[in-house]
Amino acid sequence: xxxxxxxxxxxxxxxxxxxxxxxxxxxxxxxxxxxxxxxxxxxxxxxxxxxxxxxxxxxxxxxxxxxxxxxxxxxxxxxxxxxxxxxxxx
Numbered sequence: 783x784x785x786x787x788x789x790x791x792x793x794x795x796x797x798x799x800x801x802x803x804x805x806x807x808x809x810x811x812x813x814x815x816x817x818x819x820x821x822x823x824x825x826x827x828x829x830x831x832x833x834x835x836x837x838x839x840x841x842x843x844x845x846x847x848x849x850x851x852x853x854x855x856x857x858x859x860x861x862x863x864x865x866x867x868x869x870x871x872x
Contacts, residue, residue, distance in 0.1 A: 807845050808845060810842070810845070811842060811843055811844065811845040814839075814842050814843055814859070814863070815843055817863045817864075817865075818843075818863075821863070825839045825840055825843070828859070828862060828863070831862040832855075832858045832859045832861075832862035833858060834855055834858060834859060838851060838855055838859070839859065842856075842859060
């Protein structure tokens, strides 16, 4: 049995694409929050470690204007958390 949500997403490719993007943004935000908690890092300490402003970290945590953050900045934050990017074919 499918839900109304499933039918909405299945029947509207634009809504599905929007949902997928927003869900990925949410996952990124949750990942950063979780890693900061695991490593007991504050916004300021992660910003210093990544050589970015605390505002950048706050935006990533809050999923706010994250699309305006450059690839270089994003990679600096990810590397400072001890991770690297890996591309995988969908």
